[in-house]
Amino acid sequence: TQYLIPTEGYMPVGGAKRDNKIEGSVSKSPEYDLADCLELALVNNPKIKAAYANAASYKSRRGQVISGYTPNIDLGAGISRMKPDVTSGSKTDPYTRYLYGSIGVTQLVYDFGVIQNQWTISKLDHRASIDAIDVTVNDVIFQVKDAYYYLILALQNEIVMKETVEQFERCHRQAVGFYEVGLKPKINVTISEVNLSDARAKLIEAQYEVDKAV
16 A cells, blocks of 8 residues: 655644644654554655655756747847047047947747757656655655554563563462472472573563664
């Protein structure tokens, strides 16, 4: 299943309200369900934002390419001075000023397919950038699901190992009690100690997996 989000925003999922921005991360006692975690990732993940920015960049390039077919207007203005022949002895301003202006319009008629080829390339690049958004979004969703279920598994495993340690502690106390009153040999105490130590070691591993998942 593919999960896509609109180019200009996002689609709220789960119980999270769009007016409230989700912040923080999943803790050892998850306050967010999977849908909330997906929304958190889709809205804030920098890879998705970068993919959208890249697609917007390619879209603007398409406009730049097609602008080659639009008319160009050239405007110009200036002033110049010319010193006339003053041999006649005139005492007027020895310089004559000239103001001038110009306007021109140019239009590309045919360029042997150069702009058309550039337009086709930019169109394909834009399409590829949109496809890259889909790939990025689905990759983020996969990572969120994988991390979420791994955390749930680690939490459940920790609970099981805590219960296992409690059971072996009771068995150890029982073995010690039977040994002290002479009902059981000491080997039972040794076996219970080994089992308890092994269970505690596995509990530490389970707690480490929870910390790593968070």
